[in-house]
Amino acid sequence: MTERTPAKSTPKAKPTTDAATSARMAKQRRVGTKPEIALRRELHRRGARFFVDKPPLPGLRRRADLVFPRRKVAVYVDGCFWHSCPEHATFPKNNAQWWSEKLAGNVARDRDTDTRLAAAGWTVVRVWEHESANTAADLVLRELARTP
Helix, strand or coil: CCCCCCCCEEEHHHHHHEEEEEEECCCCCCCCCHHHHCCCCCCCCCCCCCCCEECCCCCCCEEEEECCCCEEEEEEEECCCCCCCCCCCCCCCCCCHHHHHHHHHHHHHHHHHHHHHHHHEEEEEECCCCHHHHHHHHHHHHHHHHCC
């Protein structure tokens, strides 16, 4: 008797979008957004040194916006749309089901990343893009002060 391997599920195809929407989405930056740069400048001004856009753990295919490896602190600046901010989240009406699943998947991946890093002894700091650079820097520096 041979064992059967489970059938692989095929990923859902992206819905078709109009040219204007595709162009707008293609312009979305993954690294170096205005909120990230503002936070980096503020932290640097206050004397903090860090790595930018780096995976905190070897083999982890998820990159943190800022990494403090000696202190084991990873900082993520989450966009309100992409990470479903409780204050500013919006949900597209076109292809609503696909977007709902996509954004829920982003949030689930964020929680999984937090869990993996915590299990490895890391502190995760998440700030929203709408938070001021000063407030975010205060939060990051407070966590850095707590770690040896």
